Amino acid sequence: xxxxxxxxxxxxxxxxxxxxxxxxxxxxxxxxxxxxxxxxxxxxxxxxxxxxxxxxxxxxxxxxxxxxxxxxxxxxxxxxxxxxxxxxxxxxxxxxxxxxxxxxxxxxxxxxxxxxxxxxxxxxxxxxxxxxxxxxxxxxxxxxxxxxxxxxxxxxxxxxxxxxxxxxxxxxxxxxxxxxxxxxxxxxxxxxxxxxxxxxxxxxxxxxxxxxxxxxxxxxxxxxxxxxxxxxxxxxxxxxxxxxxxxxxxxxxxxxxxxxxxxxxxxxxxxxxxxxxxxxxxxxxxxxxxxxxxxxxxxxxxxxxxxxxxxxxxxxxxxxxxxxxxxxxxxxxxxxxxxxxxxxxxxxxxxxxxxxxxxxxxxxxxxxxxxxxxxxxxxxxxxxxxxxxxxxxxxxxxxxxxxxxxxxxxxxxxxxxxxxxxxxxxxxxxxxxxxxxxxxxxxxxxxxxxxxxxxxxxxxxxxxxxxxxxxxxxxxxxxxxxxxxxxxxxxxxxxxxxxxxxxxxxxxxxxxxxxxxxxxxxxxxxxxxxxxxxxxxxxxxxxxxxxxxxxxxxxxxxxxxxxxxxxxxxxxxxxxxxxxxxxxxxxxxxxxxxxxxxxxxxxxxxxxxxxxxxxxxxxxxxxxxxxxxxxxxxxxxxxxxxxxxxxxxxxxxxxxxxxxxxxxxxxxxxxxxxxxxxxxxxxxxxxxxxxxxxxxxxxxxxxxxxxxxxxxxxxxxxxxxxxxxxxxxxxxxxxxxxxxxxxxxxxxxxxxxxxxxxxxxxxxxxxxxxxxxx
Numbered sequence: 001x002x003x004x005x006x007x008x009x010x011x012x013x014x015x016x017x018x019x020x021x022x023x024x025x026x027x028x029x030x031x032x033x034x035x036x037x038x039x040x041x042x043x044x045x046x047x048x049x050x051x052x053x054x055x056x057x058x059x060x061x062x063x064x065x066x067x068x069x070x071x072x073x074x075x076x077x078x079x080x081x082x083x084x085x086x087x088x089x090x091x092x093x094x095x096x097x098x099x100x101x102x103x104x105x106x107x108x109x110x111x112x113x114x115x116x117x118x119x120x121x122x123x124x125x126x127x128x129x130x131x132x133x134x135x136x137x138x139x140x141x142x143x144x145x146x147x148x149x150x151x152x153x154x155x156x157x158x159x160x161x162x163x164x165x166x167x168x169x170x171x172x173x174x175x176x177x178x179x180x181x182x183x184x185x186x187x188x189x190x191x192x193x194x195x196x197x198x199x200x201x202x203x204x205x206x207x208x209x210x211x212x213x214x215x216x217x218x219x220x221x222x223x224x225x226x227x228x229x230x231x232x233x234x235x236x237x238x239x240x241x242x243x244x245x246x247x248x249x250x251x252x253x254x255x256x257x258x259x260x261x262x263x264x265x266x267x268x269x270x271x272x273x274x275x276x277x278x279x280x281x282x283x284x285x286x287x288x289x290x291x292x293x294x295x296x297x298x299x300x301x302x303x304x305x306x307x308x309x310x311x312x313x314x315x316x317x318x319x320x321x322x323x324x325x326x327x328x329x330x331x332x333x334x335x336x337x338x339x340x341x342x343x344x345x346x347x348x349x350x351x352x353x354x355x356x357x358x359x360x361x362x363x364x365x366x367x368x369x370x371x372x373x374x375x376x377x378x379x380x381x382x383x384x385x386x387x388x389x390x391x392x393x394x395x396x397x398x399x400x401x402x403x404x405x406x407x408x409x410x411x412x413x414x415x416x417x418x419x420x421x422x423x424x425x426x427x428x429x430x431x432x433x434x435x436x437x438x439x440x441x442x443x444x445x446x447x448x449x450x451x452x453x454x455x456x457x458x459x460x461x462x463x464x465x466x467x468x469x470x471x472x473x474x475x476x477x478x479x480x481x482x483x484x485x486x487x488x489x490x491x492x493x494x495x496x497x498x499x500x501x502x503x504x505x506x507x508x509x510x511x512x513x514x515x516x517x518x519x520x521x522x523x524x525x526x527x528x529x530x531x532x533x534x535x536x537x538x539x540x541x542x543x544x545x546x547x548x549x550x551x552x553x554x555x556x557x558x559x560x561x562x563x564x565x566x567x568x569x570x571x572x573x574x575x576x577x578x579x580x581x582x583x584x585x586x587x588x589x590x591x592x593x594x595x596x597x598x599x600x601x602x603x604x605x606x607x608x609x610x611x612x613x614x615x616x617x618x619x620x621x622x623x624x625x626x627x628x629x630x631x632x633x634x635x636x637x638x639x640x641x642x643x644x645x646x647x648x649x650x651x652x653x654x655x656x657x658x659x660x661x662x663x664x665x666x667x668x669x670x671x672x673x674x675x676x677x678x679x680x681x682x683x684x685x686x687x688x689x690x691x692x693x694x695x696x697x698x699x700x701x702x703x704x705x706x707x708x709x710x711x712x713x714x715x716x717x718x719x720x721x722x723x724x725x726x727x728x729x730x731x732x733x734x735x736x737x738x739x740x741x742x743x744x745x746x747x748x749x750x751x752x753x754x755x756x757x758x759x760x761x762x763x764x765x766x767x768x769x770x771x772x773x774x
Contacts, residue, residue, distance in 0.1 A: 110152035129153035148184035158188020180205025194226035210247035228273035253294035261323030292319035306336030318354035330356035348374035363391035382410035408445035411452030478543035480505030505536030512550025535571035545574035565597035575602035600705025649735035658731030667723035695724035
């Protein structure tokens with residue numbers, strides 16, 4: 001290294017330089033002396049903008065790699081004239097009289113850059129990266145050629161071995177002291193050592209930027225318990241304007257054998273968050289890969305008055321940490337106002353027990369175009385104490401595979417969940433893999449303290465597919481449905497339309513609670529396609545339906561839905577159940593729904609108070625009708641061709657329900673106090689038929705047929721241990737009116753008493769024919 005005296009004593013060769021070069025040296029020296037710190041930086045690195053426009057990467061812009069033109073060329077020119085002096089950080093610190101007239105080029109690997117004395121600064125601390133304090137006390141400051149604060153300037157190694165946590169913090173603090181900026185992580189693996197409450201503190205207006213998955217921030221081996229990797233120094237005030245982008249975070253759970261996620265602890269210094277902020281404003285996380293991640297949350301931004309959070313283009317790979325084998329966890333947990341989670345990917349392998357991909361609390365909230373595979377739940381959406389008037393949430397166009405619950409909707413305490421649209425999502429439930437007591441596509445959720453209403457909810461255009469389950473498993477009964485709001489909360493203004501639901505174990509669509517507590521008003525269920533719902537042989541049959549309404553319902557339309565059972569032998573039970581046993585129904589209409597099955601049919605169980613499109617008037621070409629089931633109160637019009645004018649009745653009113661025709665050769669067995677019989681031949685049987693079982697003279701209605709098993713509308717009151725004949729139970733009819741008119745009666749003047757008596761008897765018979773007298 002040359003000192004000032006050496007520089008002034010130039011060699012003869014140097015003195016022999018051309019006049020132009022000497023003139024250039026003099027002019028540059030004067031220029032540098034007069035320009036000061038900012039001016040020197042501008043002169044030396046004015047080409048940064050041009051380099052950036054030429055597509056040079058961050059490393060190139062900082063170091064001028066592979067190109068001796070541009071920035072490096074200018075430096076070469078000044079170095080050749082001996083006004084830029086090559087040195088090291090250690091040599092800068094050792095200087096007893098640094099020359100204020102010159103620029104010092106630091107050549108330490110990763111810390112390369114140019115420094116110049118700032119004679120006006122006597123206070124700045126040495127931070128290695130941008131300020132170096134010489135032995136003389138002089139402050140040598142980096143000339144900032146790029147708008148980044150490189151962590152390697154401050155001593156970070158990124159070698160996968162050195163603990164870089166303190167140098168990362170030093171870099172963030174330096175950027176913050178400068179009023180903000182971007183902290184840059186070149187390619188490398190940066191080891192960090194969070195512990196207990198010790199973390200990296202983020203600062204206002206300071207961003208973190210890497211070079212994608214090649215820039216890795218990794219927790220050291222056996223770091224033990226820690227609360228979080230990145231946080232805020234003071235949760236009393238919001239952390240503002242921070243963006244974290246283009247990094248990979250590795251929580252290293254497989255090599256942290258000294259940690260213990262212990263849910264019995266009352267502190268939070270074991271939760272292993274990556275980013276945790278409890279007061280925030282304008283926070284963005286973009287294109288960050290969390291692989292693997294293991295904490296209770298990966299990202300938590302949790303303050304109901306926090307504002308403006310966006311999580312975009314991130315990837316999460318969950319691997320369980322050491323500790324409680326059932327600890328709750330979510331990749332993203334947002335509570336506040338104005339959230340966006342878009343284009344993120346979540347993955348967990350079998351057995352890793354990843355609970356929730358996304359939790360969003362409060363509004364406005366938009367969750368779109370995300371993909372999860374293996375997480376129990378795709379989205380938990382909940383109101384909070386600020387979103388009183390409205391939550392305003394949109395959950396759209398996401399894909400959740402191998403889930404147990406797709407999307408869950410929660411009120412919060414007494415605060416309602418209002419104004420929510422769930423649309424265009426694709427949900428595949430791996431219910432046989434997760435083996436949980438609940439498996440749902442889109443559903444209500446929450447505990448006993450969440451009593452707020454569900455209001456203004458639209459669920460439309462979603463595809464929900466379950467795995468088939470044909471064997472009863474312990475603890476799993478009715479809580480397996482495609483779409484359902486089943487809490488004891490009030491439900492107002494709900495539209496469920498144009499969804500495809502396949503293989504729901506219990507119900508396809510369900511409204512109302514088991515306890516029949518809560519009121520539902522203004523419910524519209526239209527245009528849904530529901531296949532094979534209720535195929536799971538749940539111990540309780542009441543919930544095995546395509547569409548099920550319970551509790552108190554005032555105002556509901558169920559129309560235009562397609563409900564089908566595609567099994568060769570029907571496995572579902574109810575097509576639509578709106579039964580007085582399940583609640584009270586007012587202003588409810590169930591019309592124009594198409595119900596099909598390969599064999600027999602499903603049970604259409606609808607209260608008499610419900611408006612249906614079942615015909616109240618039927619027709620028959622014969623009397624009594626040769627076939628068909630007739631219900632008490634129905635009208636049957638006679639359409640036969642054989643008519644005696646004035647005598648053939650116009651029709652019949654059904655006075656006793658039954659099935660017309662003759663059933664022969666069918667026998668059944670069954671057990672007392674059960675609603676099932678097994679028949680030898682079910683080909684002539686259909687749902688809604690009335691049959692009589694000879695043993696015990698038992699009159700029953702068929703509600704479902706599966707193979708040769710026949711489900712009856714009520715339990716058997718007598719045991720049927722051996723084959724007993726089964727016949728149709730015929731209906732009863734009463735005639736009314738007549739077709740045509742009777743011929744006129746001849747004048748009876750002058751008739752004998754016997755003739756008059758004959759005429760009177762004829763009149764009495766006609767009165768009997770018309771039911772006027774018995």
